[in-house]
Amino acid sequence: MNACTMKNKKQAKNSVKKLSILIPAYNESKTIIGILEKIIRVDLPESIKKEIIIIDDCSTDHTDEKVAQVMKSHSEMYIKYIRLKENRGKGYAVRTGITNATGEIIIVQDADLEYDPNDYSILLQPILSGKYKIVYGSRLLNRNNKYSYHSFYWGGRLISLITSLLFSCKITDEPTCYKMFDASVLKSIPLTYDRFGFCPEITAKARRCGYAIKEVPINYYPRSKQEGKKIKWCDGVEAICILFKFRFHNKWQPMQYRNMRKANTAYQSRPVTNRRRLLKNVSFLILATLLVFYAFSKQPGYHWVYFNLLRGNMETIKKYPKLTFEQKMQMKLGTSYEYLLYLKQATPENAVILYPDSKDFHEKGSPFTQNIDNKIYATRFLYPRKLILESERKTGKYKNEITHVAIVNGKGTEKLPYPVDTKFQHGVLPLKPQTK
Structure with a gap:
């Protein structure tokens, strides 16, 4: 009996896997605490543990202090902080993280709040099933993500199209940050590019080795250049050049990868070199x-x-060539701007605000909610705060994450602990800490 118990415990221990989360960061002091708190709170399958590795690419702000603050308050979590001596770029930071990762599965996570760690579970499923070694999170497969007004959207679509054509596969979102790998596969592929060239390089080399890439839908909350987005148009040109380089550079592929195709089910049966x-x-x-x-x-x-x-709208650009970010948002949000400005000033940057469904209040004609259905611009204006609608909360996706409740027309949302003796018609209230 004791021998069987010990054997079962040993098997259970061997089945436990570790997810290494690589976070390259450069001057992300405004968002690093928020993303780390999200990663710590996210629930993973019982057999998966978390290993968080932050690679500071020689930041010049207070990113290191913010990370130290989180590490002190969550001493029970395995969090490793690595500071590079000089700024080398995202690709170099990711390579540094790969060499320090000890998990069987590795994922790349940006330090901003554009990508939601709650999507880890859906990314893990294909790898845990044993059918795939590489999984990409596609922003395009989730139709709720509407960010085509950003210029980088079309660059990403072009890069994805070129990738699909060159490597005989269907990739809808090649530049996505969420790339999850079996650690043995990722560590076996040599990487050389320092900046954003990491993404097309790993995609091209993985396909040259014959690995199939599985895509799953993820959530996406884009930010603008004013909010800290660092990618440039020249990075897109470099990505296309890298894809062509490794597609036609036949001397790159080692012989060992060709022999591995026959024995591994994670490889596609048809080689990508079909001329x-x-x-x-x-x-x-x-x-x-x-x-x-x-x-x-x-x-x-x-x-x-x-x-x-x-x-965007060319006529607006010609008519208002020197508009500030706040002025542009005021034009887009219309009568909702005043109320959203109040939400922004009354809440901390890491706030998650629950807002009642807009349709109900449209019928009542509230002057504060006539254009609130433009959730894309509302979320962008409140960034890095997050605006959650009542319909999204009911799905259970943002359980235990909501910190504030918005009150509109004297009514908020049910079954959440906010003060009931509120006398104002429009406002925002924090949830009670003990019942959060």
């Missing part, structure tokens, strides 16, 4: 590029479409 298919894809890409060039250079009527897609 006929590749020729067809490249021909299609060249033809599509020529057609687009012709449309924009010979047909003046198409120019306004181009500017609308990549630059």
Whole structure:
């Protein structure tokens, strides 16, 4: 009896896996506490433990102090902080994290609040099932993510299209941050690029090795350059060059990867070096590029479409060339701006605000909620605070994360502990700490 018990305990111990979460950070003092708190609170399958590795890319703000604050308040968590001696870029920081990771599974997590750690569970499923070694979180597969007004959206779509054509696969979101790997696979692929070239490099080399890439839908909350987004248009050009380089650089692929394909089910049966298919894809890409060039250079009527897609409303830009971020938000949010400004001033940066469903209050004609259904701009204006609607809370996704409740027309939401003797019609109240 005792022998069987010891054997079962040993098997259970061997089945426990560790998820290494790599967080490259550069001047993210405003958001690093928020993302670390989210990662610590997120629930994973019982067999998965968390290992958090922060790689500080020589930040010049107070990122190190914020991390130390979290490490002190959560001493029970395994959190490792690595500070680089000089700023080398995201790719170098990720490589440093890979060498220090001890988990069987590795994921890359940005230090901002654009990506939701609650999506870890759905990313883990394909790897835990044994069917895949690499899983990408796709922002496009989740139709609730609406960020096409950002210029980098179209660059990402182009990079994903080129990736799919060059490597004979269907990738909808190649530049996504959420890339999860079996640690043995990731550590076996040599990486060299320091900046954002890490993403196309790992994708290209993984496909050259024959690995299938599984995509799952994730949530996404974009931020603008004013809010700290660091990617530039030249990074997109570099990504395309890297994809072409490793697709046609036949000397790169070691012989050991070719032999591994036959024995590993995580590899696709059809090799990616199908020359006929590749020729067809490249021909299609060249033809599509020529057609687009012709449309924009010979047909003046198409120019306004181009500017609308990549630059927003061109007429607004011409009319208001020097608008500040607050002025642009005031135009987009209309009569909701005053109330959202109050929410921003009355809550801390890490607040998660529960807002009643807008449709109900539209019917009542509240002057504060006529345009609140534009949740994209409302969330962007409150960043890094998060605006959660009542319908989202009912799904259970944001359990134990809500810190404040918004009151509109004297009514908030049910079954949450906020003061009932409120006399004002519109406002925001913190939840009681003991019942959060």
